[in-house]
Every structure is written in C-alpha cells, then in structure tokens.
C-alpha cells in the first residue's frame with residue numbers, strides 16, 4: 001500500500017480546518033486535508049449562512065404581520081422554491097471554490113474519512129498517510145436519538161433544503177436550532193410543536209427574556225411541551241407520529257415532519273481515535289490551551305470538535321488560527337476563553353454576552369441589575385412590536401458592565417456594542433457619554449442604563 005508523508009494532516013474542511021491548514025501552508029509546510037462530505041464545512045453550507053438567507057423571509061412575514069392594518073394590507077406571499085434557489089446560489093459554489101482555493105495553495109485534498117491506525121498513521125482512500133502533526137477539525141453532528149423509528153427523523157440539513165413548507169412539524173429539542181427553525185416555519189404558516197426534555201428552552205439564556213420570547217412564539221401559533229420525553233416515531237400514510245411521555249403518561253402527536261433538534265455531538269466516531277490513544281469525551285477531543293491534544297503533543301484539535309469550544313463560527317476560526325500558529329511556531333499562543341456574544345435568530349432576537357445574573361452575583365459583591373420591559377419605547381412602538389426587553393448587569397465597584405441580555409429586533413447588532421464596552425472595561429458613565437445615531441436601537445442602550453430617580 002502506498003505511504004505518503006505530510007508535515008501536517010488536517011481532518012475537516014470547515015472554518016477551523018481551513019484556517020489551520022492555511023496557516024501551515026503559508027510557512028511552507030506540506031499540508032493535506034481530508035473531508036468525508038463536500039468541502040466548506042457547516043457554517044457556509046449547512047449552518048449560519050444559508051439559514052440567514054432563508055430566515056430573512058420569515059422576518060419579512062413577521063414584520064408585515066406586525067404592521068398589518070397599520071398600512072400593510074396583505075402579508076406578502078413567499079415563493080419558497082425561488083427562495084431556495086436564491087439560497088442555493090450561496091451554498092452551491094462553496095465546495096468547488098473551497099477546493100480550488102486550497103489546491104492553489106498547494107494543499108492535497110482527500111475525500112473520505114481517515115481512520116487512525118496508530119498514533120502517527122491514518123488510512124484514507126486506500127493510502128497510508130504519516131504526518132508530523134495531525135489537526136482534528138471535524139465539527140459536530142446531530143445527536144442520535146436512540147428511540148424506535150429514529151431513522152424517520154429529519155435534521156437541520158433537511159430543514160435548510162426543504163422544497164416546500166410543511167403544514168405541520170414537530171421539533172424535538174428547543175435549543176438554538178429548534179427555536180430558530182420552529183420560528184422560521186411558524187412564520188411561514190406551518191403548525192409547529194416543540195417537545196423539550198427540560199422545563200425551559202434555550203438553557204444558557206436569561207429566563208426573564210426567554211419567558212417573553214416563548215410568549216411571542218406561542219402567539220405565533222407554536223406549541224411548547226416541556227418536561228416531555230420522546231419515546232418512538234412511526235410512519236403513517238402522510239404523517240409521522242411521535243409518542244412521548246409526560247408526567248408518567250404517554251401521548252402522541254402527528255405531523256408532516258419531525259425534526260431532531262436535540263443537540264449536536266462531536267464528529268469523532270469514524271476516526272478511530274482510540275486506536276491512536278487520543279483523549280476524547282462527550283465534549284470532543286480533549287485539548288489544552290494550545291489547542292493540543294492532552295494525550296499527544298503532535299495532535300491538535302480545533303473548532304466545534306475541540307473540548308474547548310462553544311460551538312460558534314467565530315470561535316472555530318480563532319481556534320483554527322491558534323492551532324496553525326502553534327504548529328508552525330511552537331506553542332506560543334493560547335486560547336483564552338474570549339468574551340463571546342451569542343444570538344438566537346428568532347424575531348425578536350435573543351442575545352447575550354458575559355455573565356448571567358446568577359454568575360455575576362456569585363463573582364462580584366455588588367451587582368446592579370438594569371432590567372426592564374422596553375415595549376413602550378419608540379423603537380418597539382413604531383414597529384408595533386409586542387416585546388422588547390433587556391437585562392444589563394453592572395459591577396458597582398468598577399461601574400463596568402459584566403453581562404448583557406437583550407430581546408429585540410436588532411439584538412444581533414446591539415449586543416456587539418455591549419461586547420466592546422465589556423472588553424474595553426468602559427465605565428457606564430463613559431458609555432452614556434457616547435453619541436449614537438437617533439433613532440436607533442444602539443441609542444436605547446444608554447436609556448437601559450439609566451438609574452431610576
């Protein structure tokens with residue numbers, strides 16, 4: 001069998017793998033990448049980017065419904081086939097463009113899952129590959145639900161490629177993916193039910209705001225069933241049936257489609273990492289701050305599959321850069337848990353950055369909570385939006401923001417302003433001195449930090 005040697009062998013062509021590979025190639029190392037799906041990774045092909053193309057049509061529907069009878073006489077009709085065509089114009093070019101880009105940089109490309117056969121060797125496409133360094137950047141895959149009929153479940157890949165909006169749908173799991181897509185389908189006229197194991201959706205987010213978001217989504221027609229455990233799926237003639245348990249009793253639900261949105265797990269099963277004694281657990285490939293495997297110094301892991309990641313695109317890119325840099329220069333850069341804003345793209349959007357109220361109160365002696373309902377403020381009223389709310393946490397000793405939580409139509413943008421304020425340790429006094437545009441959601445941030453007389 002042919003044996004090929006590389007300086008660096010990268011597994012996974014998402015943002016993390018590409019970034020690491022490019023950093024190594026730039027310094028003249030001989031690099032290869034293997035991917036067992038089309039090249040380009042989740043964000044560009046099966047995640048953030050196509051999702052936001054589709055989602056804007058749901059937002060348009062939602063905004064039009066809010067302004068119905070205030071000038072909008074009819075909510076627009078959406079031609080989903082054309083929407084899908086538009087979305088495909090973003091995703092279709094990605095694999096070829098990625099392969100061309102990587103090839104031009106001199107990177108060899110493989111199209112199969114490699115398998116470790118020892119700590120320095122993998123098998124791929126019938127070849128034995130040896131490498132000085134390996135980078136594992138395989139991301140996450142949907143959590144398998146081990147229940148009867150689970151083969152009938154659809155994932156976010158199917159949601160992004162739906163040819164038509166189904167009449168009805170059930171989502172199992174109300175995290176980011178479940179909430180965003182149930183909002184999208186409901187806005188497009190689908191009857192949506194969400195089944196969740198725990199007693200609330202979006203566990204990391206502030207309950208004051210999550211409760212308000214749930215109420216808006218319920219008004220849109222979404223049914224939430226909490227503390228419910230899915231048991232089995234069955235195919236009917238046109239529909240699919242879910243049996244679930246709640247409070248010790250069994251119930252059933254029928255819908256055209258049932259989606260598994262119960263979370264995502266590290267994509268490591270196919271790699272045979274145990275054969276190479278690479279430490280891995282439920283959080284992924286276990287790495288130190290250099291993004292280096294805790295079991296072998298010649299193995300690095302980055303992006304969603306690493307044990308250090310919050311699975312978000314900006315962090316995957318950063319970790320890919322750190323892994324590549326450390327391979328080329330020796331371990332000189334560490335991943336230092338940057339402040340990461342996070343957003344749920346519903347309408348209104350839910351965003352957070354920094355500490356939750358409980359975390360802030362446990363870390364600092366005096367936390368001032370600026371919390372309120374802003375639905376009577378001009379920005380919400382002009383859009384006839386029912387909900388607009390916030391919670392901002394300030395360390396009284398330093399007068400700096402340590403956590404911010406927003407529920408608003410512009411939260412994806414305004415949370416970045418608060419991220420900068422936290423990162424630069426800007427005092428609340430300094431923050432309120434800034435002049436922002438008017439009227440704008442950014443300007444409202446200053447009003448949120450107003451002390452009650």
Ligand SMILES: Cc1cc2nc3c(=O)[nH]c(=O)nc-3n(C[C@H](O)[C@H](O)[C@H](O)COP(=O)(O)OP(=O)(O)OC[C@H]3O[C@@H](n4cnc5c(N)ncnc54)[C@H](O)[C@@H]3O)c2cc1C
Pocket residue numbers: 011012013014015016017034035036037038039040041042043044046047048051112113114137138139140156177267270271302303304305310311312313314316
């Ligand atoms: C529906 C959805 C929406 C999302 N929306 C957002 C968002 O709005 N904002 C945000 O910041 N993040 C979002 N994310 C998360 C974001 O997509 C990921 O954090 C990011 O893409 C991770 O990049 P990565 O390079 O670590 O992994 P990936 O992009 O997943 O790349 C991993 C690559 O490895 C390959 N691979 C897997 N197993 C093997 C194997 N055995 N052999 C070879 N190759 C393999 C895969 O095919 C893939 O190409 C979303 C995710 C999903 C699923």
Ligand SMILES: NC(=O)c1ccc[n+]([C@@H]2O[C@H](COP(=O)([O-])OP(=O)(O)OC[C@H]3O[C@@H](n4cnc5c(N)ncnc54)[C@H](O)[C@@H]3O)[C@@H](O)[C@H]2O)c1
Pocket residue numbers: 145172173174175176177178180195196197198200201202203228229230261262263264310311312342343344345
């Ligand atoms: N806007 C964004 O930035 C964005 C969007 C999508 C995904 N992502 C990333 O992808 C990651 C994965 O998102 P996700 O939504 O797949 O997972 P998640 O972990 O956010 O949510 C999964 C939900 O499913 C529930 N659940 C688990 N098992 C269940 C079961 N058997 N029955 C019913 N409910 C069950 C969990 O309690 C949880 O609420 C996120 O952590 C996020 O980092 C980000």
